[in-house]
Amino acid sequence: MKKHLLLILSAFLLILNTQAQEALFRAQNIISPEVNEDKTVTFRLFAPNATAVQVTGDFLPTVKMETPRGPMDGPGKADLTKGENGVWEYKSQPLGPELYNYSFIVDGFNTTDPSNPFLIRDVASATNIFIVGGGHADLFMVNDIPHGSVTRRWYDSPGLGMDRRITVYTPPGYETSKDSYPVLYLLHGAGGDEEAWINLGRTSQILDNLIAQGKAKPMIVVMPNGNVIQDGAPGEGSKNMYKPQFMIPKTMDGTYEGAFEDIIKFVESNYRVKADKSNRAIAGLSMGGFHTLHISRYYPNTFDYMGLFSAAIMPREDATGKVYSNFDETLKKQMDNGYKLYWIAIGKTDFLFAANKEYRDKLDAMKMPYEYVESEGGHIWRNWRVYLTQFTPRLFQ
Amino acid sequence: MKKHLLLILSAFLLILNTQAQEALFRAQNIISPEVNEDKTVTFRLFAPNATAVQVTGDFLPTVKMETPRGPMDGPGKADLTKGENGVWEYKSQPLGPELYNYSFIVDGFNTTDPSNPFLIRDVASATNIFIVGGGHADLFMVNDIPHGSVTRRWYDSPGLGMDRRITVYTPPGYETSKDSYPVLYLLHGAGGDEEAWINLGRTSQILDNLIAQGKAKPMIVVMPNGNVIQDGAPGEGSKNMYKPQFMIPKTMDGTYEGAFEDIIKFVESNYRVKADKSNRAIAGLSMGGFHTLHISRYYPNTFDYMGLFSAAIMPREDATGKVYSNFDETLKKQMDNGYKLYWIAIGKTDFLFAANKEYRDKLDAMKMPYEYVESEGGHIWRNWRVYLTQFTPRLFQ
Known part of the structure; x- marks a missing residue:
């Protein structure tokens, strides 16, 4: 048997071209x-x-x-x-x-x-x-513990007029359990897509580890694509492979927020979820923090947990349009409806630090409760992974 | 709104370091x-x-x-x-x-x-x-058609004593349908893993397209990891990131074939499948063709469709061990039990061409029916993708 294996491997080497041999x-x-x-x-x-x-x-x-x-x-x-x-x-x-x-x-x-x-x-x-x-980085590793599933699938978005790709993490045991689960909607930043949190963010590793340690509740994590002109990530949608852009039209004009109910509807009719406010969380980084701010306000009695990670704070008072109008009024309505956690995190050297300070001043002025975490560093994935490890243990407790 | 977007993007550019700016x-x-x-x-x-x-x-x-x-x-x-x-x-x-x-x-x-x-x-x-x-390459593209789902999940393998990662393609409509589906078990070659067929092989794109064109039946495609010392692909298993090797111990010693029933059991108790021989197919490339040969023979009344893509044909008559013993006898039993398709494909310049010829001679001598496709080219993914586009339309018809 060994001899045959060696023979076959020598043959492999023989037929590989020189470039491949060098690579090998x-x-x-x-x-x-x-x-x-x-x-x-x-x-x-x-x-x-x-x-x-x-x-x-x-x-x-x-x-x-x-x-x-x-x-x-x-x-x-x-x-x-x-x-x-x-x-x-x-x-x-x-x-x-x-x-x-x-x-x-x-x-x-x-x-x-x-x-x-x-x-x-x-x-x-x-x-x-x-x-x-070691330390928090062990949460980014694959450990020998029960693992959740990660599915790339497509949902129908009538609001955007297309089928769209979405990434869904279901916790260990979801498939064989009869339980219903809470849901975290986790949103990417500008230039990201439905692959960002699962790849750059190590979401499945973080959730597997925190759940195994008993620090986070088993939850479903839904990672949609926030670029409304894409049906899927570059290389994964019907435009196939092209040069991904940081500036994507229509990502911050209210279209996405306005159609977000399509995603909630898809999740709640396709997964065993607890479909109530106390079992819905929404969080996002940068542009995804901006989306979180507006979605949670535009659907003001839908989420009990909000996470703004290095959030873009836009637009200001001069904004118009269905989603962005009545900012103050709807924010107050969100506050009056009540929620369990409004969590704001940002790095000291983040270029959005001042805008976040201004937003916190606004919340302070209207006595809207929130928790604030200030970290070292700037507008980087290193921070957003850590924020996820800090935010998810606070959910659905 | 536009002005704010430009402002925020300028700010992004400002804070990016020089290297990132150059990359941008x-x-x-x-x-x-x-x-x-x-x-x-x-x-x-x-x-x-x-x-x-x-x-x-x-x-x-x-x-x-x-x-x-x-x-x-x-x-x-x-x-x-x-x-x-x-x-x-x-x-x-x-x-x-x-x-x-x-x-x-x-x-x-x-x-x-x-x-x-x-x-x-x-x-x-x-x-x-x-x-x-164009041509067959359109089958490798993402087109605006219904899409299946691709899930990375973990199954328990008592035979190998560990939880193992596996990739599963379910066809469009699987989640909302009440139908049961046939299953293709699709096996990778040496140096591959549960990521090989879905990434290098474009399996989900090929199946989505062939199903949309009515050329292939909706089916579940199960892509396991054939390296029994791994719980998951490099970077995805509990050894985390390490240098992947082409030569992986114990991949061709019968251990995998002997424990393959764990995979069938997992699939048939976790998915809505038609759990009978006429709705089971198995195929693989190179080492996966070798595994296909032995698994279909070792479980001789289990699969109606076999696909040997550039198969390694080993071991010969001198092999021993539970799985590899009684080669001729069990092969004859597989033939006598009957099946619908035994499909062998190989490229003219493949280094395994002679070994495949020898194997076909053996099948001819025992009058074991098979279909044979001879392509141009050698031992390359380009051929294996094409073989998949040719093999899957033949299944479950």
């Missing part, structure tokens, strides 16, 4: 990145002809850079050293628990790590990732 | 690859400091190369030409309908296309892809 060689021989016991991380790149190789990523301290707009934080860079056989190497300082991203710069050209097949797309770029475990 | 610039401005009206494809790369840029991929004709093992087919390469603003460009010949892959070679270094976020992992490498539509 690299794949078999170069480990990169390697998270070491002491939490340092070793990066390696096979680039025998390169004259300079650097690594850059959010695991390195930022550096101050001069720009035409004045001094700004720039990405840290570190030099790899060329070793034997054309393999370049760099070992980091010990790193704290986190999901990090990085790329290589080979002779000035930015590139992915060919030895690391784990990449996540963010808007139009795919970036390599790695996780240093 | 590239993302916004460089379209690559661009499939043109005349089916030529334009590749572009922003690399102002590079001295030579080439593109290589399976859309280019192969070239003869001298190797230590003699002349072999090598990957074609084409030179990009440097234009204004550091953007390199190459326009291909008109291409036939297909899903292609490619990479760039920048000053001798192989790299992904930073303007194309669509990549698929194959074993340990992530490669850029694009589709030229």
Whole structure:
């Protein structure tokens, strides 16, 4: 049996073309990145002809850079050293628990790590990732615990006149249970789609872990696509593969919020859910926080839990249109109807910090209750993953 | 409203670090690859400091190369030409309908296309892809038709002593129908996992399209993980992210085949399926063809449809062990029990061609009926996708 396996593998190698052989060689021989016991991380790149190789990523301290707009934080860079056989190497300082991203710069050209097949797309770029475990980052890992299911399916949206793709997490045991479950509607930011929270946000890993630890209630998490001109994410909808854009028309003009009832209706008629206010939560990041603000206000007696993660706070008093009109009046109505949690989180260096402060002042003035979490850092996924780990344990308790 | 949107977007740009700004610039401005009206494809790369840029991929004709093992087919390469603003460009010949892959070679270094976020992992490498539509490649596209659902979930395998991840395609209308459905068990090759057929194989797109065209019956497609030492694909199982290997221990020693009943049991107790032989099909590529051969023989009255796509034909008469013993006897039993289709497909230049010929001779000698399809090309996904489009319309008719 062993002999046959070796024969077949030699044959595989024989028929692979040279390029593939080289890739296979690299794949078999170069480990990169390697998270070491002491939490340092070793990066390696096979680039025998390169004259300079650097690594850059959010695991390195930022550096101050001069720009035409004045001094700004720039990405840290570190030099790899060329070793034997054309393999370049760099070992980091010990790193704290986190999901990090990085790329290589080979002779000035930015590139992915060919030895690391784990990449996540963010808007139009795919970036390599790695996780240093421990602490909160263990919530991002797949552990040997019961797992929920993740389904990509399509729902009919009469309000938008199309079938639309949606991602749904159901908790461990959902399929075989007879119970009904509460629902969190979890919304992405500008440039995102129904893949954002499940891929960049590690939603299924976070929920599996928090549920296994007894820290979050078993819940269904619904991740819709907030770009009303798309039926599905780039590559997954009927426009197929195209260059994803950060600016997508009509994402913040009220169309999505106005048609959100289609999503609730779909979920409540297709899943075993507790279809009442006390079992509905809605949260989102950036533009998704903006959507959360408006959806929860526009359907003012629908959700008991709101999460605004680094929310865009728009539009202001000058806005018009069905969804955005009567802002103050409907917000007051939402308050008067009552709810269990209005949770606002933002990083100290987020460019939306001032707008959020202004919004909190407004809530204070009208005595609308909320909880506020201020974190380090800016407008980044690292924060939004952590906010999700903080917000979900507060739901449906 | 427009003004606010512009303000917020300017703010976004301001806070992005220089690296991200550069990426955003590239993302916004460089379209690559661009499939043109005349089916030529334009590749572009922003690399102002590079001295030579080439593109290589399976859309280019192969070239003869001298190797230590003699002349072999090598990957074609084409030179990009440097234009204004550091953007390199190459326009291909008109291409036939297909899903292609490619990479760039920048000053001798192989790299992904930073303007194309669509990549698929194959074993340990992530490669850029694009589709030229028309003909059979339209089956690989997402079209505006009813869509099935794709679920990643976990099942209990007592035979392997662990919970294991599995990918399940349910056809359009499954969730709201009261019907029961037939099931195709679709198995990956060496180095693959429960992500292979859904990502590299375009299974959901192919099934959605064939079902919409009335060419395939609505069916459930179950894509398990055939590597018995894994609970899930690399990055998705409890070993989390690590270097995927082509050679995985215990994948061809009978353990998987012996525990396959766990998968059937899971499917038939968790989905509305027609649980009888005439509504069960099994197929696989390469190692998955090997598994198909043995599973359908080891459970000899279970499947009415078998598909061996470029199947590894092993072991031979000298094999022992529970699953592999009594090869001839159990094969004859499978024949005597009867079935509707035993479908064998292979490419003319596949390194397993001779082994398949030998196997067909064996079937001929024992008068075991089968259908045989011989295609161009070798041991490649391009063939396996096409085999799936040919095999599934034959099922459950």
